[in-house]
Amino acid sequence: MDTVGRQRLISCAAVLGWAGLGIQLYLIFFARLSIGASLLGGLVSFFSYFTILTNTLVATVLTCAVTQRESAARRWFLQPWVSSGIAVSIAVVGLAYSLLLRHLWHPQGWQFIADELLHDVMPLLFLGYWWCCVPKGTLRLWHLPLWLIYPLVYFIYALLRGHLLGAYAYPFIDVAVLGYPQVLINAGGILVGFVLIALALIGLDRLRGSQS
Numbered sequence: 506m507d508t509v510g511r512q513r514l515i516s517c518a519a520v521l522g523w524a525g526l527g528i529q530l531y532l533i534f535f536a537r538l539s540i541g542a543s544l545l546g547g548l549v550s551f552f553s554y555f556t557i558l559t560n561t562l563v564a565t566v567l568t569c570a571v572t573q574r575e576s577a578a579r580r581w582f583l584q585p586w587v588s589s590g591i592a593v594s595i596a597v598v599g600l601a602y603s604l605l606l607r608h609l610w611h612p613q614g615w616q617f618i619a620d621e622l623l624h625d626v627m628p629l630l631f632l633g634y635w636w637c638c639v640p641k642g643t644l645r646l647w648h649l650p651l652w653l654i655y656p657l658v659y660f661i662y663a664l665l666r667g668h669l670l671g672a673y674a675y676p677f678i679d680v681a682v683l684g685y686p687q688v689l690i691n692a693g694g695i696l697v698g699f700v701l702i703a704l705a706l707i708g709l710d711r712l713r714g715s716q717s
Contacts, residue, residue, distance in 0.1 A: 528618060603624070
Protein backbone atom coordinates (compact mmCIF):
# COMPACT_ATOMS: atom_id res chain seq x y z
CA MET A 506 0.00 0.00 0.00
CA ASP A 507 1.32 3.45 -0.91
CA THR A 508 1.81 6.25 1.60
CA VAL A 509 -1.34 8.13 0.60
CA GLY A 510 -3.53 5.07 0.99
CA ARG A 511 -2.01 4.28 4.37
CA GLN A 512 -2.55 7.84 5.57
CA ARG A 513 -6.19 7.69 4.51
CA LEU A 514 -6.72 4.48 6.46
CA ILE A 515 -5.07 5.94 9.55
CA SER A 516 -7.22 9.08 9.17
CA CYS A 517 -10.37 6.94 9.01
CA ALA A 518 -9.26 5.06 12.13
CA ALA A 519 -8.65 8.36 13.95
CA VAL A 520 -12.12 9.63 12.96
CA LEU A 521 -13.72 6.42 14.24
CA GLY A 522 -11.82 6.75 17.51
CA TRP A 523 -12.94 10.32 18.12
CA ALA A 524 -16.47 9.42 16.98
CA GLY A 525 -16.74 6.65 19.56
CA LEU A 526 -15.54 8.99 22.29
CA GLY A 527 -17.86 11.76 21.13
CA ILE A 528 -20.91 9.50 21.07
CA GLN A 529 -20.16 8.17 24.55
CA LEU A 530 -19.68 11.69 25.93
CA TYR A 531 -22.96 12.82 24.36
CA LEU A 532 -24.80 9.87 25.91
CA ILE A 533 -23.40 10.66 29.34
CA PHE A 534 -24.31 14.35 29.02
CA PHE A 535 -27.81 13.48 27.80
CA ALA A 536 -28.35 11.11 30.73
CA ARG A 537 -27.11 13.73 33.20
CA LEU A 538 -29.35 16.42 31.73
CA SER A 539 -32.39 14.15 31.87
CA ILE A 540 -32.05 13.85 35.65
CA GLY A 541 -30.87 17.42 36.23
CA ALA A 542 -27.35 16.39 37.23
CA SER A 543 -24.17 18.40 36.70
CA LEU A 544 -22.50 18.22 33.30
CA LEU A 545 -19.14 18.76 34.98
CA GLY A 546 -19.80 15.66 37.05
CA GLY A 547 -20.58 13.83 33.82
CA LEU A 548 -17.28 14.94 32.33
CA VAL A 549 -15.39 13.74 35.40
CA SER A 550 -17.23 10.43 35.23
CA PHE A 551 -16.44 10.13 31.52
CA PHE A 552 -12.71 10.38 32.13
CA SER A 553 -12.86 7.99 35.10
CA TYR A 554 -12.94 4.92 32.86
CA PHE A 555 -9.79 3.17 31.71
CA THR A 556 -11.57 2.49 28.41
CA ILE A 557 -12.12 6.19 27.76
CA LEU A 558 -8.63 7.24 28.77
CA THR A 559 -7.00 4.56 26.65
CA ASN A 560 -9.18 5.24 23.61
CA THR A 561 -8.30 8.93 23.96
CA LEU A 562 -4.62 7.98 23.82
CA VAL A 563 -5.29 5.76 20.81
CA ALA A 564 -7.13 8.50 18.91
CA THR A 565 -4.36 10.96 19.80
CA VAL A 566 -1.62 8.70 18.41
CA LEU A 567 -3.57 8.11 15.19
CA THR A 568 -4.17 11.84 14.82
CA CYS A 569 -0.48 12.56 15.36
CA ALA A 570 0.37 9.97 12.72
CA VAL A 571 -1.53 11.91 10.04
CA THR A 572 -0.58 15.39 11.25
CA GLN A 573 2.31 16.99 9.39
CA ARG A 574 2.97 19.81 11.84
CA GLU A 575 5.84 18.99 14.17
CA SER A 576 5.36 19.36 17.92
CA ALA A 577 6.72 17.94 21.15
CA ALA A 578 3.45 16.06 21.71
CA ARG A 579 3.58 14.51 18.24
CA ARG A 580 7.17 13.37 18.71
CA TRP A 581 6.31 11.90 22.10
CA PHE A 582 3.27 9.89 21.01
CA LEU A 583 4.92 8.58 17.86
CA GLN A 584 7.88 7.12 19.71
CA PRO A 585 7.67 3.34 19.15
CA TRP A 586 7.80 2.52 22.86
CA VAL A 587 5.00 4.99 23.65
CA SER A 588 2.73 3.80 20.82
CA SER A 589 3.49 0.19 21.77
CA GLY A 590 2.56 0.77 25.40
CA ILE A 591 -0.75 2.24 24.28
CA ALA A 592 -1.25 -0.78 22.02
CA VAL A 593 -0.86 -3.06 25.04
CA SER A 594 -3.39 -1.03 27.03
CA ILE A 595 -6.02 -0.98 24.27
CA ALA A 596 -5.59 -4.73 23.78
CA VAL A 597 -6.31 -5.17 27.51
CA VAL A 598 -9.41 -2.96 27.11
CA GLY A 599 -10.79 -5.18 24.37
CA LEU A 600 -10.01 -8.47 26.11
CA ALA A 601 -11.22 -7.37 29.55
CA TYR A 602 -14.51 -6.14 28.11
CA SER A 603 -15.11 -9.36 26.19
CA LEU A 604 -14.20 -11.62 29.12
CA LEU A 605 -15.52 -9.69 32.12
CA LEU A 606 -18.13 -7.13 31.09
CA ARG A 607 -19.85 -7.95 27.82
CA HIS A 608 -22.25 -10.44 29.40
CA LEU A 609 -23.39 -7.97 32.06
CA TRP A 610 -25.45 -5.76 29.76
CA HIS A 611 -26.82 -5.49 26.24
CA PRO A 612 -26.63 -1.90 24.96
CA GLN A 613 -28.91 -0.71 22.20
CA GLY A 614 -28.89 2.09 19.65
CA TRP A 615 -26.15 4.68 19.95
CA GLN A 616 -24.82 3.04 23.11
CA PHE A 617 -24.26 -0.16 21.15
CA ILE A 618 -22.37 1.79 18.47
CA ALA A 619 -20.20 3.53 21.06
CA ASP A 620 -19.47 0.25 22.83
CA GLU A 621 -18.50 -1.51 19.63
CA LEU A 622 -16.20 1.31 18.58
CA LEU A 623 -14.48 1.67 21.93
CA HIS A 624 -14.17 -2.00 22.89
CA ASP A 625 -13.93 -3.92 19.61
CA VAL A 626 -13.23 -1.75 16.58
CA MET A 627 -10.54 0.55 17.98
CA PRO A 628 -8.48 -2.18 19.68
CA LEU A 629 -8.32 -4.09 16.39
CA LEU A 630 -7.61 -0.99 14.31
CA PHE A 631 -4.88 0.23 16.61
CA LEU A 632 -3.20 -3.16 16.81
CA GLY A 633 -3.29 -3.19 13.01
CA TYR A 634 -1.73 0.28 12.99
CA TRP A 635 0.93 -0.90 15.42
CA TRP A 636 1.74 -3.92 13.27
CA CYS A 637 1.93 -2.05 9.97
CA CYS A 638 3.09 1.46 10.86
CA VAL A 639 5.08 1.57 14.10
CA PRO A 640 8.84 1.05 13.52
CA LYS A 641 10.02 -2.31 14.85
CA GLY A 642 13.15 -3.55 16.56
CA THR A 643 13.44 -0.90 19.31
CA LEU A 644 11.45 -2.40 22.19
CA ARG A 645 13.23 -3.84 25.21
CA LEU A 646 12.10 -5.64 28.34
CA TRP A 647 12.80 -2.53 30.41
CA HIS A 648 9.95 -0.79 28.59
CA LEU A 649 7.48 -3.10 30.35
CA PRO A 650 7.83 -1.47 33.82
CA LEU A 651 7.28 1.93 32.19
CA TRP A 652 4.08 0.68 30.53
CA LEU A 653 2.82 -0.66 33.86
CA ILE A 654 2.84 2.81 35.43
CA TYR A 655 -0.31 3.85 33.57
CA PRO A 656 -2.63 0.98 34.63
CA LEU A 657 -1.24 0.96 38.19
CA VAL A 658 -1.83 4.71 38.64
CA TYR A 659 -5.32 4.29 37.17
CA PHE A 660 -6.09 1.42 39.58
CA ILE A 661 -5.08 3.50 42.59
CA TYR A 662 -7.15 6.42 41.30
CA ALA A 663 -10.18 4.18 40.65
CA LEU A 664 -10.06 2.75 44.16
CA LEU A 665 -9.65 6.19 45.73
CA ARG A 666 -12.48 7.65 43.65
CA GLY A 667 -14.73 4.70 44.44
CA HIS A 668 -14.01 5.02 48.16
CA LEU A 669 -14.77 8.74 48.18
CA LEU A 670 -17.87 8.65 45.96
CA GLY A 671 -19.16 5.16 46.72
CA ALA A 672 -19.24 4.35 42.99
CA TYR A 673 -16.66 2.21 41.22
CA ALA A 674 -16.03 2.41 37.50
CA TYR A 675 -16.01 -1.36 37.00
CA PRO A 676 -17.80 -4.14 38.91
CA PHE A 677 -14.65 -6.26 39.25
CA ILE A 678 -13.03 -3.51 41.39
CA ASP A 679 -16.14 -2.73 43.45
CA VAL A 680 -14.71 -2.96 46.96
CA ALA A 681 -18.12 -2.36 48.57
CA VAL A 682 -19.46 -5.55 46.99
CA LEU A 683 -16.39 -7.76 46.65
CA GLY A 684 -14.06 -6.57 49.41
CA TYR A 685 -10.40 -5.68 49.03
CA PRO A 686 -9.01 -9.25 48.89
CA GLN A 687 -11.15 -10.20 45.87
CA VAL A 688 -10.57 -6.85 44.16
CA LEU A 689 -6.82 -7.28 44.52
CA ILE A 690 -7.07 -10.82 43.11
CA ASN A 691 -9.10 -9.51 40.15
CA ALA A 692 -6.63 -6.69 39.57
CA GLY A 693 -3.74 -9.15 39.80
CA GLY A 694 -5.31 -11.30 37.10
CA ILE A 695 -5.69 -8.32 34.80
CA LEU A 696 -2.12 -7.29 35.57
CA VAL A 697 -0.88 -10.74 34.57
CA GLY A 698 -2.82 -10.42 31.32
CA PHE A 699 -1.28 -7.00 30.71
CA VAL A 700 2.23 -8.38 31.23
CA LEU A 701 1.61 -11.35 28.91
CA ILE A 702 0.29 -9.09 26.15
CA ALA A 703 3.24 -6.74 26.63
CA LEU A 704 5.71 -9.62 26.36
CA ALA A 705 3.96 -10.82 23.20
CA LEU A 706 4.27 -7.36 21.63
CA ILE A 707 7.93 -7.13 22.56
CA GLY A 708 8.50 -10.56 21.02
CA LEU A 709 6.68 -9.59 17.82
CA ASP A 710 8.64 -6.33 17.71
CA ARG A 711 11.92 -8.20 17.89
CA LEU A 712 10.78 -10.71 15.27
CA ARG A 713 9.74 -7.98 12.82
CA GLY A 714 12.86 -5.98 13.62
CA SER A 715 15.14 -8.91 12.81
CA GLN A 716 13.39 -9.40 9.46
CA SER A 717 13.75 -5.80 8.33
